[in-house]
Amino acid sequence: MRQAAEQAAQSLREEILSGAIASGTRLGEAELAGRLRVSRTPIREALSRLAAEGLVELQPNRGARVASWSEDQLREIFELRLRLEPYAVRQAVPRLGEDQLAELDGLAQRMLRDGGQDLAGLVDANRRFHGMFIEAAGSPPLAGALKAVTHAAVVHQNFADYTPDAMRRSLHHHVEMVAAARAGDGDWAEAVMRAHLYNARATMIGRSG
Amino acid sequence: MRQAAEQAAQSLREEILSGAIASGTRLGEAELAGRLRVSRTPIREALSRLAAEGLVELQPNRGARVASWSEDQLREIFELRLRLEPYAVRQAVPRLGEDQLAELDGLAQRMLRDGGQDLAGLVDANRRFHGMFIEAAGSPPLAGALKAVTHAAVVHQNFADYTPDAMRRSLHHHVEMVAAARAGDGDWAEAVMRAHLYNARATMIGRSG
DNA sequence: GAGGCCAGGATTGCATGCAATCGGCGCTAG
DNA sequence: CTAGCGCCGATTGCATGCAATCCTGGCCTC
Numbered sequence: 001m002r003q004a005a006e007q008a009a010q011s012l013r014e015e016i017l018s019g020a021i022a023s024g025t026r027l028g029e030a031e032l033a034g035r036l037r038v039s040r041t042p043i044r045e046a047l048s049r050l051a052a053e054g055l056v057e058l059q060p061n062r063g064a065r066v067a068s069w070s071e072d073q074l075r076e077i078f079e080l081r082l083r084l085e086p087y088a089v090r091q092a093v094p095r096l097g098e099d100q101l102a103e104l105d106g107l108a109q110r111m112l113r114d115g116g117q118d119l120a121g122l123v124d125a126n127r128r129f130h131g132m133f134i135e136a137a138g139s140p141p142l143a144g145a146l147k148a149v150t151h152a153a154v155v156h157q158n159f160a161d162y163t164p165d166a167m168r169r170s171l172h173h174h175v176e177m178v179a180a181a182r183a184g185d186g187d188w189a190e191a192v193m194r195a196h197l198y199n200a201r202a203t204m205i206g207r208s209g
Numbered sequence: 210m211r212q213a214a215e216q217a218a219q220s221l222r223e224e225i226l227s228g229a230i231a232s233g234t235r236l237g238e239a240e241l242a243g244r245l246r247v248s249r250t251p252i253r254e255a256l257s258r259l260a261a262e263g264l265v266e267l268q269p270n271r272g273a274r275v276a277s278w279s280e281d282q283l284r285e286i287f288e289l290r291l292r293l294e295p296y297a298v299r300q301a302v303p304r305l306g307e308d309q310l311a312e313l314d315g316l317a318q319r320m321l322r323d324g325g326q327d328l329a330g331l332v333d334a335n336r337r338f339h340g341m342f343i344e345a346a347g348s349p350p351l352a353g354a355l356k357a358v359t360h361a362a363v364v365h366q367n368f369a370d371y372t373p374d375a376m377r378r379s380l381h382h383h384v385e386m387v388a389a390a391r392a393g394d395g396d397w398a399e400a401v402m403r404a405h406l407y408n409a410r411a412t413m414i415g416r417s418g
Numbered sequence: 419g420a421g422g423c424c425a426g427g428a429t430t431g432c433a434t435g436c437a438a439t440c441g442g443c444g445c446t447a448g
Numbered sequence: 449c450t451a452g453c454g455c456c457g458a459t460t461g462c463a464t465g466c467a468a469t470c471c472t473g474g475c476c477t478c
Contacts, residue, residue, distance in 0.1 A: 003269070004462070005257075029430070039463045041250070044431085045257045048214075052261030054353055060212070061430055061469050076348045083292045084354075139285045144263055144357040145293075149350050213432070238460070248433045253461085270439050270460055 005042035008032070009049050016055050016066055018124055023068035027056060054148055069151065071205075078201040080149045085130070085197060086190040088146065089177070092136035093186040101182055104132055108174035116167045122159055129174060133193075158204055166203045170196065214251035217241070218258050225264050225275055227333060232277035236265060263357055278360065280414075287410040289358045294339070294406060295399040297355065298386070301345035302395040310391055313341055317383035325376045331368055338383060342402075367413055375412045379405065 012032070015021045027047065029040045036043070051058045057067045069077070096104070107129045116122055130150070134143050162170065173196040180188035221241070224230045236256065238249045245252070260267045266276045278286070305313070316338045325331055343355050371379065382405040389397035 006269075028428095030428090040430090041462055041464090045254060045461095048254045048257045049261045052258045054350075060215075062471090063430070073348070073350055077350050079296075080293070080350055080354055083296065084289070087288075087292065139282070141263075141282055141286050141289055141358050145289055145354040148353040148357045237458095239458090249460090250432055250434090254431095271441090272460070 004038045005045040008036050008038055008042050009046035011036060012046055012050055013053075013055060016050070017127060018120065021066055023066050025066045027064040027066065029063070054151060067151070074204060075201075077149055077151065078197060078204070081146075082194065082197050082201075084142065084146050084149065085134070086193045088137040088139075088142055089133050089181075089193045090186040090190040091139065091142075092133045093181050093184060093189050095136050095138055096181055100132060100136060101178065104129060104178045104181065107132075108171075108178050112171045112175055115171070116159065116162070119159060126159070126174075133177075158200055162203050166199055169199050173199065213247045214254040217245050217247060217251050218255035220245060221255055221259055222262075222264060225259070226336060227329065230275055232275050234275045236273040236275065238272070263360060276360070283413060284410075286358055286360065287406060287413070290355075291403065291406050291410075293351065293355050293358065294343070295402045297346040297348075297351055298342050298390075298402045299395040299399040300348065300351070301342045302390050302393060302398050304345050304347055305390055309341060309345060310387065313338065313387045313390065316341075317380075317387050321380045321384055324380070325368070325371070328368060335368070335383075342386075367409055371412050375408055378408050382408065 012021075012027075021027075029043050029047070032043045032047075033040045047056060047058065047064045050056045051064065055067055056064045058064050107125050111122055111125050111129075114121065134146050137143070159167075173192055177189050177192045177196070180186075180192055221230075221236075230236075238252050238256070241252045241256075242249045256265060256267065256273045259265045260273065264276055265273045267273050316334050320331055320334050320338075323330065339359070343352050346352070368376075382401055386398050386401045386405070389395075389401055
């Protein structure tokens with residue numbers, strides 16, 4: 001996987017994770033090849049990878065579709081995030097530099113100020129916020145496991161379902177997490193992340209899926 | 210990923226997970242294509258997937274190598290297994306049928322009887338043993354996360370480093386886990402798995418890597 | 419009128435060919 | 449004798465072509 005294929009994979013990943021391509025959408029090789037201006041070979045390679053990451057589902061001789069999740073699976077995904085992501089945050093806190101803290105702060109403030117008006121922007125900022133902690137934890141295996149779990153649709157469908165109260169709580173959690181990180185208090189940050197995820201899970205489970 | 214590519218991926222996975230191909234080994238596309246009797250295209254697709262799974266490392270224009278792990282990463286991998294695998298066992302226990310219990314029992318007994326003489330056989334049986342619990346947990350996201358974490362070399366290098374005492378404990382843990390599962394006692398099984406992993410980790414950390 | 423079947427078009431799966439890049443070796447200069 | 453440069457074989461990356469499979473619609477049969 002290199003240049004063209006890598007780029008194609010990244011583009012698709014981005015589009016799926018941001019919600020630009022809906023769950024269940026069919027992904028034809030020829031169509032993608034035309035759209036991304038490469039031949040089908042790198043497209044196939046990209047789809048292969050995304051399938052291994054769990055973002056798309058491949059059916060033999062029947063092409064690829066953007067993956068979708070049942071409510072049970074979403075519940076399970078939160079269970080796993082609860083076991084991994086607070087841990088990741090704890091590991092990350094002592095490793096965050098001033099640059100990263102500033103960026104996290106910026107993201108948290110921006111999300112809070114916008115208040116969930118711009119849903120697409122929120123999804124993206126939220127993804128980057130969580131991603132930065134995972135990255136900063138500095139453990140490829142941990143990052144891999146979380147990538148296998150933290151799927152787009154979760155984050156995305158999620159925000160669409162938030163009540164105003166849940167949304168407010170969520171946005172304030174981000175800010176609090178940055179404060180904890182800046183204070184160098186891993187316990188605190190970990191606890192906030194845990195609360196953050198329970199809040200998200202409750203929102204999700206009470207409703208559709 | 211379908212027929213030839215799928216088969217190639219499975220073959221390679223098997224060879225890597227069983228330790229037949231050592232960590233760091235170079236995987237040339239042409240060589241693999243010749244050995245597995247397919248063209249380079251499905252090989253490339255297979256390597257792509259295995260890279261996403263973390264079993265091989267792809268360097269642009271420089272081919273693929275079987276992944277290897279630093280001691281820090283191995284430590285981290287155990288940390289993650291400890292967070293996921295006991296949970297998986299707990300979920301699995303109430304879902305195990307008589308057939309599966311019998312198979313688990315057979316594996317545990319066989320490993321115990323052999324006592325670590327046949328290292329390759331042990332690695333394989335151990336992999337199947339753990340895999341059955343993960344499978345039985347019935348959660349694709351959990352299985353995915355654990356796959357991203359439970360790499361071959363870990364299990365493999367591991368057994369090679371076991372002291373006789375640690376080996377004995379490990380093999381008895383398997384038997385005890387089956388007893389717990391048969392008793393339908395998820396708490397028990399979970400606790401045994403936790404002990405099992407701590408035992409493995411201690412073995413690994415005290416020594417090289 | 420409904421259900422099954424067959425043909426045509428579309429799509430995937432794989433093999434092959436060619437351009438681009440990399441690594442190793444020998445050559446030259448200092 | 450050593451360090452740096454450039455060429456050449458080897459390998460990867462991608463595009464294209466062809467065979468196999470699948471889906472869709474229209475038709476025939478009951």
